[in-house]
Amino acid sequence: MNNSLEMKKNNKFEIQKIYIENEQTELIVKFLEQLTINSNRIELGKGANGAVYAFGDNRFGDFCLKKVHKLPLMKILSIEEEHEYQQEVLSLGIATPRTLMTVLNHETKEEFFIMERIDGYSIVDTLKNPTLLPESFNYDQFFKKLSDQINKLHENRIHHRDLHAGNVMINEYGDPVIIDFGSAGKHYISDEDIYLFECRKLIDPSKGIYKTVEQKVNTDEENIKVLKEKMSHLR
Numbered sequence: 001m002n003n004s005l006e007m008k009k010n011n012k013f014e015i016q017k018i019y020i021e022n023e024q025t026e027l028i029v030k031f032l033e034q035l036t037i038n039s040n041r042i043e044l045g046k047g048a049n050g051a052v053y054a055f056g057d058n059r060f061g062d063f064c065l066k067k068v069h070k071l072p073l074m075k076i077l078s079i080e081e082e083h084e085y086q087q088e089v090l091s092l093g094i095a096t097p098r099t100l101m102t103v104l105n106h107e108t109k110e111e112f113f114i115m116e117r118i119d120g121y122s123i124v125d126t127l128k129n130p131t132l133l134p135e136s137f138n139y140d141q142f143f144k145k146l147s148d149q150i151n152k153l154h155e156n157r158i159h160h161r162d163l164h165a166g167n168v169m170i171n172e173y174g175d176p177v178i179i180d181f182g183s184a185g186k187h188y189i190s191d192e193d194i195y196l197f198e199c200r201k202l203i204d205p206s207k208g209i210y211k212t213v214e215q216k217v218n219t220d221e222e223n224i225k226v227l228k229e230k231m232s233h234l235r
Ligand SMILES: Nc1ncnc2c1ncn2[C@@H]1O[C@H](COP(=O)(O)OP(=O)(O)O)[C@@H](O)[C@H]1O
Pocket: 044, 045, 046, 047, 048, 049, 050, 051, 052, 064, 066, 097, 115, 116, 117, 118, 119, 120, 121, 122, 125, 166, 167, 179, 180, 182
């Protein structure tokens, strides 16, 4: 481990796993320093389990940071497992942000992902503010690409299982980027219902009490239909 990484061990942030080349680590350590000293952070989005931030400073424009809440509302995979899904999805040639490292704030026990920042917005954001849609956006092409990507994932037994409008982004070229593999699952047994699964649900936030519940969620195909419907005015 190089000096600056050693140094970080004395800080409240502890780098847990690094998935990238050494030269890039330097830049990311600087990014982490910004997190500790800079109040200039921008919230890129929020989900049930965390929030994603970037910094106003352009030098760090390529990265963003996902903070996983200490008491997520609903959590299925660890950030390590989430990273592994993202790696596999990328290896299939499907766009999703590359995770660069995982970090722990050992004072608060909060977990972080540092990942590539997508130059674009979620479907939720573009529905709220249509001016965020890139000019090149084409409804039919977008959904054809999204369906092809999901079919490819399914051929490789991966199911996203949470394909709502906050988890599909539209990049600068108008193409879909599927994010947030925190609820993903692998289909190994053919008659098993991969959309019926156990997850931890936060029952009492003040006491941090969870309950394990079995829940049935929409299939990825059903969710694509919902998204198509929501964006049908752009057809
Ligand atoms: N790599 C990224 N680049 C830019 N924005 C992102 C990125 N990842 C997530 N976001 C934004 O943050 C929001 C929440 O991220 P998400 O990973 O879905 O969190 P959660 O697990 O809490 O649902 C997304 O809807 C999107 O707007």
